[in-house]
Amino acid sequence: xxxxxxxxxxxxxxxxxxxxxxxxxxxxxxxxxxxxxxxxxxxxxxxxxxxxxxxxxxxxxxxxxxxxxxxxxxxxxxxxxxxxxxxxxxxxxxxxxxxxxxxxxxxxxxxxxxxxxxxxxxxxxxxxxxxxxxxxxxxxxxxxxxxxxxxxxxxxxxxxxxxxxxxxxxxxxxxxxxxxxxxxxxxxxxxxxxxxxxxxxxxxxxxxxxxxxxxxxxxxxxxxxxxxxxxxxxxxxxxxxxxxxxxxx
Amino acid sequence: xxxxxxxxxxxxxxxxxxxxxxxxxxxxxxxxxxxxxxxxxxxxxxxxxxxxxxxxxxxxxxxxxxxxxxxxxxxxxxxxxxxxxxxxxxxxxxxxxxxxxxxxxxxxxxxxxxxxxxxxxxxxxxxxxxxxxxxxxxxxxxxxxxxxxxxxxxxxxxxxxxxxxxxxxxxxxxxxxxxxxxxxxxxxxxxxxxxxxxxxxxxxxxxxxxxxxxxxxxxxxxxxxxxxxxxxxxxxxxxxxxxxxxxxxxxxxxxxxxxxxxxxxxxxxxxxxxxxx
Numbered sequence: 001x002x003x004x005x006x007x008x009x010x011x012x013x014x015x016x017x018x019x020x021x022x023x024x025x026x027x028x029x030x031x032x033x034x035x036x037x038x039x040x041x042x043x044x045x046x047x048x049x050x051x052x053x054x055x056x057x058x059x060x061x062x063x064x065x066x067x068x069x070x071x072x073x074x075x076x077x078x079x080x081x082x083x084x085x086x087x088x089x090x091x092x093x094x095x096x097x098x099x100x101x102x103x104x105x106x107x108x109x110x111x112x113x114x115x116x117x118x119x120x121x122x123x124x125x126x127x128x129x130x131x132x133x134x135x136x137x138x139x140x141x142x143x144x145x146x147x148x149x150x151x152x153x154x155x156x157x158x159x160x161x162x163x164x165x166x167x168x169x170x171x172x173x174x175x176x177x178x179x180x181x182x183x184x185x186x187x188x189x190x191x192x193x194x195x196x197x198x199x200x201x202x203x204x205x206x207x208x209x210x211x212x213x214x215x216x217x218x219x220x221x222x223x224x225x226x227x228x229x230x231x232x233x234x235x236x237x238x239x240x241x242x243x244x245x246x247x248x249x
Numbered sequence: 250x251x252x253x254x255x256x257x258x259x260x261x262x263x264x265x266x267x268x269x270x271x272x273x274x275x276x277x278x279x280x281x282x283x284x285x286x287x288x289x290x291x292x293x294x295x296x297x298x299x300x301x302x303x304x305x306x307x308x309x310x311x312x313x314x315x316x317x318x319x320x321x322x323x324x325x326x327x328x329x330x331x332x333x334x335x336x337x338x339x340x341x342x343x344x345x346x347x348x349x350x351x352x353x354x355x356x357x358x359x360x361x362x363x364x365x366x367x368x369x370x371x372x373x374x375x376x377x378x379x380x381x382x383x384x385x386x387x388x389x390x391x392x393x394x395x396x397x398x399x400x401x402x403x404x405x406x407x408x409x410x411x412x413x414x415x416x417x418x419x420x421x422x423x424x425x426x427x428x429x430x431x432x433x434x435x436x437x438x439x440x441x442x443x444x445x446x447x448x449x450x451x452x453x454x455x456x457x458x459x460x461x462x463x464x465x466x467x468x469x470x471x472x473x474x475x476x477x478x479x480x481x482x483x484x485x486x487x488x489x490x491x492x493x494x495x496x497x498x499x500x501x502x503x504x505x506x507x508x509x510x511x512x513x514x515x516x517x518x519x520x521x522x523x524x525x526x
Binding site for chain 1: 282283289291310316323345350352354357364365368392393394395396461463
């Protein structure tokens with residue numbers, strides 16, 4: 001059992017590294033304490049700057065520094081894996097409504113976009129389904145790359161250079177993010193709501209012919225042949241991009 | 250390479266290292282925290298490395314000296330990782346990096362005190378029980394003592410003796426601490442439980458003021474550290490030796506030169522060719 005005083009000394013030093021509140025420590029070289037805060041902060045800041053390069057370059061140096069200092073002071077990092085700490089930063093920004101405080105309504109989307117790229121790149125491998133090469137797009141179950149996410153944003157941070165102009169482009173933006181099996185590279189595909197519907201239903205095991213018929217009604221298209229033609233082009237494109245990987249066995 | 254001289258495996262040079270032949274260590278060391286649960290490109294790289302080299306693990310987040318409760322789930326994750334890659338050495342730092350339930354991701358000095366010894370010994374035993382293998386504990390660099398009531402070597406020795414753990418002798422850290430805290434590095438070495446040394450680290454550092462060196466792992470190893478390493482090898486049995494280089498990564502041939510120099514030193518002290526890892 002640690003004595004109260006030992007625990008307190010350790011807590012004071014750790015708290016100083018996080019908050020900058022300089023303690024008076026027993027038998028310590030006070031003049032060297034700042035190195036601990038500097039070293040701790042270097043790791044945290046490097047990790048955040050690497051994870052969020054666009055946000056880092058968009059924010060002023062002052063805003064970025066204040067935000068990272070505030071995060072590290074107020075938030076107790078939970079993960080043992082420092083490369084996952086940026087997710088806690090994103091969640092902290094959501095919880096504290098930093099987007100509103102910085103008058104950057106697109107900040108949440110931007111941070112999530114940058115985090116997603118890292119997350120999809122590093123997420124644990126998922127077993128691929130058994131597939132066959134030959135089949136019918138319309139009448140066989142389509143197999144997809146399981147390492148993906150479908151995402152909705154309010155701001156087009158995934159397609160547009162992030163400038164202050166982006167605020168005027170509020171809307172509904174969908175995209176697919178997935179990891180190529182062979183290279184491990186992360187790819188993005190901009191999607192309409194119709195194509196999100198198609199992918200979601202493929203994932204749920206529906207046949208494309210049925211998905212097209214449902215979409216025809218749901219989206220009030222009323223020309224099933226035209227819709228079929230467009231969706232088949234979309235499917236072929238996803239095959240080329242290695243998101244669709246064949247037909248389920 | 251006749252002896253067990255390894256290199257810290259870093260993502261910064263992983264691809265160049267695995268696809269080239271400039272750097273030829275006997276084994277590689279990595280931090281499990283940087284690889285656990287990782288898939289995709291980096292998983293492939295890790296598997297490629299594991300096929301080519303034996304691996305040792307040097308952890309970052311165990312925080313054995315933390316006042317907080319031990320993170321048992323984390324230790325179990327490490328155990329799984331060690332099993333998956335058949336890793337026989339798992340070392341950690343005699344420091345703390347988590348306090349008041351907040352991770353700091355760097356190494357803070359533990360108070361050299363009796364109650365801290367009891368606390369840490371209990372935690373090491375807990376870790377060893379889960380891992381079913383001895384933990385290897387590293388003497389760390391520190392830039393200030395914290396509420397110390399005994400000497401550093403007494404603190405380390407008591408922990409090693411009472412916990413049954415092994416010692417990772419970081420020669421650079423001995424050099425850094427001797428400079429920072431005005432003691433004789435060789436005397437300090439001789440006072441450690443050298444029969445329990447299972448592993449050695451060596452690295453570069455940076456002198457930031459007249460009275461302070463920071464253990465950066467960002468420079469080449471300097472001659473006085475090589476000399477201290479030479480001295481240390483005369484006192485201990487053959488064990489694996491690891492060169493750490495985390496920043497300012499030079500040409501891989503320069504790292505190989507450092508490995509060769511280490512190999513040459515141990516060749517004169519540890520005569521036999523032996524697989525220690």
